[in-house]
Amino acid sequence: MQVPLEVMLERDQLQQVIEITSNVAVVGRGQDCDIRIDDPLASRHHCRIEIVGDQVYVVDLDSRNGSWVGGQRVQRQTFSFDDVLRIGSTTLQLHGGIEQRLDSVESTQMQQLSREQQSLSTLMSTVKNLQLEERIPQLSAIVIDAAISLCRAERGFMFLLDGDQVSFSTARNFAHEIVASPEEKFSQTLITRAIDSDKPVVIEDARSDSKFSGVESISDLGLRSVVAVALRFQGEVLGVLAIDHRLTRGAFGAGESDMLQSLAVMSALNFANLQQRKELINLRRRNLSLQKSAANGDATVMSESLQTPQFPGMIGNSVVMRKLFSDMDKVLSSDVPVVIEGESGTGKELVARALHFQSKNAAAPFVVENCGALSDTLLESELFGHVKGAFTGATHDRNGRFVEADGGTIFLDEVAEMSEAMQTRLLRVLQEGELRPIGSDEVVKVKVRVIAATHQDLLRNVRRGTFREDLYYRLKVVGLHVPPLRERKGDIPHLVEFLMHQVAEELGREARPFTEEALVALQAYSWPGNVRELHNEMQRLSILDRGEVQANELSTAVGQTDGSDNIFFDERATLPERVRAVEIQAILQILELEGGNRSSAARTLGVSRFSLLRKMDKYEIDVPEEE
Numbered sequence: 328m329q330v331p332l333e334v335m336l337e338r339d340q341l342q343q344v345i346e347i348t349s350n351v352a353v354v355g356r357g358q359d360c361d362i363r364i365d366d367p368l369a370s371r372h373h374c375r376i377e378i379v380g381d382q383v384y385v386v387d388l389d390s391r392n393g394s395w396v397g398g399q400r401v402q403r404q405t406f407s408f409d410d411v412l413r414i415g416s417t418t419l420q421l422h423g424g425i426e427q428r429l430d431s432v433e434s435t436q437m438q439q440l441s442r443e444q445q446s447l448s449t450l451m452s453t454v455k456n457l458q459l460e461e462r463i464p465q466l467s468a469i470v471i472d473a474a475i476s477l478c479r480a481e482r483g484f485m486f487l488l489d490g491d492q493v494s495f496s497t498a499r500n501f502a503h504e505i506v507a508s509p510e511e512k513f514s515q516t517l518i519t520r521a522i523d524s525d526k527p528v529v530i531e532d533a534r535s536d537s538k539f540s541g542v543e544s545i546s547d548l549g550l551r552s553v554v555a556v557a558l559r560f561q562g563e564v565l566g567v568l569a570i571d572h573r574l575t576r577g578a579f580g581a582g583e584s585d586m587l588q589s590l591a592v593m594s595a596l597n598f599a600n601l602q603q604r605k606e607l608i609n610l611r612r613r614n615l616s617l618q619k620s621a622a623n624g625d626a627t628v629m630s631e632s633l634q635t636p637q638f639p640g641m642i643g644n645s646v647v648m649r650k651l652f653s654d655m656d657k658v659l660s661s662d663v664p665v666v667i668e669g670e671s672g673t674g675k676e677l678v679a680r681a682l683h684f685q686s687k688n689a690a691a692p693f694v695v696e697n698c699g700a701l702s703d704t705l706l707e708s709e710l711f712g713h714v715k716g717a718f719t720g721a722t723h724d725r726n727g728r729f730v731e732a733d734g735g736t737i738f739l740d741e742v743a744e745m746s747e748a749m750q751t752r753l754l755r756v757l758q759e760g761e762l763r764p765i766g767s768d769e770v771v772k773v774k775v776r777v778i779a780a781t782h783q784d785l786l787r788n789v790r791r792g793t794f795r796e797d798l799y800y801r802l803k804v805v806g807l808h809v810p811p812l813r814e815r816k817g818d819i820p821h822l823v824e825f826l827m828h829q830v831a832e833e834l835g836r837e838a839r840p841f842t843e844e845a846l847v848a849l850q851a852y853s854w855p856g857n858v859r860e861l862h863n864e865m866q867r868l869s870i871l872d873r874g875e876v877q878a879n880e881l882s883t884a885v886g887q888t889d890g891s892d893n894i895f896f897d898e899r900a901t902l903p904e905r906v907r908a909v910e911i912q913a914i915l916q917i918l919e920l921e922g923g924n925r926s927s928a929a930r931t932l933g934v935s936r937f938s939l940l941r942k943m944d945k946y947e948i949d950v951p952e953e954e
Contacts, residue, residue, distance in 0.1 A: 332378065335422035338366060344422055350378040350452045351459060354414070355388075367924055367952055368392045368415025376406065377456050379469075380449035380476055383421065384503075385412055386465060397720065398705050403468045405503045446477055446586065453590070457597045463487070463495060466601065470568060470594040471499045477590070478554070478583040480570035482506060484513050487558075487566035487598065493518075493690045495566075502723070507731040510690060513569060514548060521555035521567045527584045528555045531577040552578035556588050558595035565598050638681040641674075642822050645815035651678070651807065658805050659686050664757070666742075666802050667780040669809030671931045672859030675780040676740060678809055682778060683736040691735030696728045699744030699930070706749060708765055711756075717766025729762055732775045742779040742802065743788055750795045757801045777802065782933055812854040812861065819850045822858065826865040836869055844878040852885045855913060856920045856931060863920070884916050911946050914939070923952035 332347045345362055352361040355373035362376070370390040377384040383406040385394055393400040395413040406412065412419040453473040460466045471483035480501065486509075487495040498509035506512060520528045530536055533550040555569035568591045572578035638652060655678065658665060665682065667675045676695065683693045696709060704718070712727030728737055745753065756762050757777065761770045779802050788794035812819070823841060831838040841849070854860055864885065868876055913932065921927040929939040942948075 332376070332383070333422040334362060334376070335420045336362065336364065336417065337420075338364070338417040347376070350455055352376045353388075354419070355390075362419070364414060364417045366415040366417045367922055369417065373414055374412075375459070377452070379452040379456065379473060380445055382472070382476065383407070384472070386460075389462070390414075393700075399709065400700070403465055403472075403503075449473055449476055450589070454593060457593060460597075461601060463598070463601065464497060466594070466597060467495070467497050468499060470590055471497070472503060474568065474570050474587055474590055475499070475501050477586045478570050478579060479572075480578070480583075481572040481574070482512075482570065484509050484569040484571075485566065486510070486513075486518055486569075488522075488564060496690055504726070505731055507692060507726060508734045511734060512548060513571075514550060517550075517553060517555050517569065518567050521557050521569070522564050524557070526556075527588050528553070529579060529584050530554075549573050551576060554579045554584055554587050556584075556591045558591050558598065560595045560599040565595055565602075568594065638685060641677060641681060642825050643815060643818040644821070645810075645818050647810040647815050648818060651809060654805075654807055655682060658682065662686070662688065662776040663804040664777045664779070664802050665805045665807060666785065667778065667807045667809060668785070669780075669782065670811045670857055671782045671933070672857035673809040673811055674858050675782075675809055676738060678807060679736075679738040679778045679780065683738075683776075688735055688776070692732050693736050693738070694728050694732035695738045695740065697740045698749070699741035703746050703749055706745075707752065710749075711752065711762045711764055712771075713765035714767045717764075721766070724764075727762070727764065729756060729773050729775055730771060733773045734775075736776045736778055739777060739779045741781060743781040743783040743785060743794060747795070750798050754795065754798045754801060757798070812857045816850045819861070820846055822861060823849060823865065826858075826862050827869065830862070830866045830869045834866075834869055837873060839868060839872075839874065839876050841876045842878065845876045845881060848878050848881055848885055855916050860920050882919070884919055907946065910942060911948065914942060914946070914948055915950065918948075918950040923950050925952070 332352070334345050334347065334352075336343045336345060347361060349361075353372055353375055354360060354362040354364065354369075355371050356364060356366065356369045357371040360372065364373075368391075370388070370392070372388050373390045374388055374394040375384075375386040377386055384403060385396060385401060385406045386403050387394040387401060392415060395401070396404050396406065396410050406421065408421050410420070450473070453469060456469050457466065460469060467485040467487075471485055474480060474483045482498060482500045484498045484506075485496065486493050493510060496509045498506035498512065500506055517528060517530075530550075530553040533553055550571055550573065552572040552575055553569065554571075555567055557567055558565040568587060570579070570583075570587060638655065641648075641652070643649075643651075659682065665679075667678050669675050679695075680693065683689065683691075696706075698706060701709060708718075708721075708725070708727070710727050710729055712725050712730055713721050714724050715721055739753075752762075756773070756775075760774060761772050763770055785794055785799055785803065789796045789799050812822075823846070827841075828838045849861075849864075856863070864882060867882065868880060871880060914928070917928045917931050918925075921931060925939060925943075926936050929936040932939065934942075943950075
């Protein structure tokens with residue numbers, strides 16, 4: 328990198344300029360991060376800042392509280408000189424030595440670079456970023472952005488295959504925005520041609536190409552200049568990478584064709600490695616399960632307990648989980664709205680993903696939005712989109728989440744947090760199948776399955792008048808209840824094994840077995856934070872040490888459990904005294920789980936932050952927040 332990247336980091340009115348000279352910088356609380364931030368809302372590895380050619384990107388690393396640019400939570404987003412990246416109460420902004428890289432038109436340095444040198448720089452950065460990424464959507468985005476940049480394309484498409492079916496599809500445009508419903512914007516005929524061809528399929532003008540005369544999808548989609556190439560690994564076709572330009576005839580020549588084929592070779596290798604790695608992990612888990620069951624003389628114990636065949640990744644063989652699986656199975660063949668109810672941390676989003684990806688629309692988009700994390704204005708823009716100039720900061724048109732999810736599923740988490748005005752707008756979308764972006768007179772038609780989730784009692788909210796009754800019945804055509812962990816303690820040993828292997832793999836460590844005493848303590852604890860709290864405990868234990876987990880290594884709340892989490896009262900204790908004891912214990916447990924963070928603890932407890940602070944003051948609870 329010719330010009331060092333300088334980042335201004337600010338928190339609590341303290342500023343620090345950090346210089347980065349590599350093409351990738353990891354941001355987070357971890358000691359090994361390139362940019363280390365002491366913010367309790369930051370994850371250990373929170374996000375990456377990537378340099379690809381003359382572009383800078385922010386890539387979220389599945390952080391708990393999200394990476395925010397321009398008031399929007401981002402997964403992979405361009406990062407310009409005027410943007411502010413917010414992580415908790417910390418902000419990061421490009422500070423100096425970077426203008427030349429971000430504005431290639433005005434940059435003397437970039438003007439002096441040849442096209443070949445720029446392409447080489449982009450390719451080298453892409454290779455490094457591909458090696459760091461282990462998630463299919465983000466891996467695809469890296470490849471597509473590089474293809475658009477290298478070939479000067481308008482849009483890029485990635486289609487991954489499972490046998491003869493498209494199992495994953497995504498698309499982005501030259502502005503790095505997600506293109507909704509990519510499978511509906513590209514021709515299946517061209518995908519098939521690319522799969523059958525050993526060379527890239529290059530089309531100068533699809534509308535006038537005699538080879539595609541009579542193919543209605545070509546003309547209907549308005550395709551013009553197109554290059555499509557198969558992703559091959561050891562003779563197997565893994566997918567198709569394609570670019571297009573709808574305004575220019577003959578936009579792509581031999582150079583662009585060769586460049587796209589090179590990207591396809593690189594990405595095929597990375598997708599294959601990722602697939603083989605996941606298969607190896609699953610094989611190891613299964614072998615360990617079989618070994619343990621054989622040692623216990625029970626050949627059937629683990630054959631189905633770690634993975635539910637119908638819903639991969641969902642663990643449980645208890646009565647309440649079998650009922651949940653049965654209820655889920657009944658709605659797989661339909662696209663009716665569903666409301667998932669359950670306490671915080673029980674895995675409601677996992678249920679929503681299983682309903683989508685095991686349904687007939689698995690290849691369609693699955694879009695997630697947390698309705699409780701944004702103000703009304705931001706949530707309206709996030710869900711329904713806006714046009715340029717609709718409000719301060721609206722510098723370009725933006726599709727909302729409903730448009731992105733068109734043809735697929737949108738998951739609305741914490742739907743009970745919506746204001747009455749937002750409930751009214753959502754009801755219109757459900758009733759009419761149409762929406763109007765902010766600042767626009769144009770009505771946009773959408774067809775989206777809505778899956779909503781809440782930790783509150785929606786029916787009780789309806790009776791209180793805080794949730795619209797007509798919206799309630801529109802959303803809750805089918806209701807699913809995710810049981811808390813304390814109601815399925817028999818699943819805890821299998822969850823512990825599964826989560827320990829999962830976090831150990833993520834951290835690059837050996838999975839630790841558990842002593843009998845440790846497992847007894849884990850099952851005795853009530854787990855107020857549910858599976859999320861159990862997952863955090865496995866992360867802590869994986870980092871803490873190696874070898875067998877002893878009972879004295881468990882966190883304070885878990886380790887102090889003596890077979891029951893019941894509170895014992897004097898038999899003459901009054902009701903207020905009993906309520907006080909229960910509330911104090913619950914608040915202390917959740918504050919410890921959330922590292923002292925008041926806002927997160929309030930959400931887990933299902934109360935407002937003000938209510939929690941008032942209770943803490945009443946009971947003189949003083950738990951410091953983690954630094």
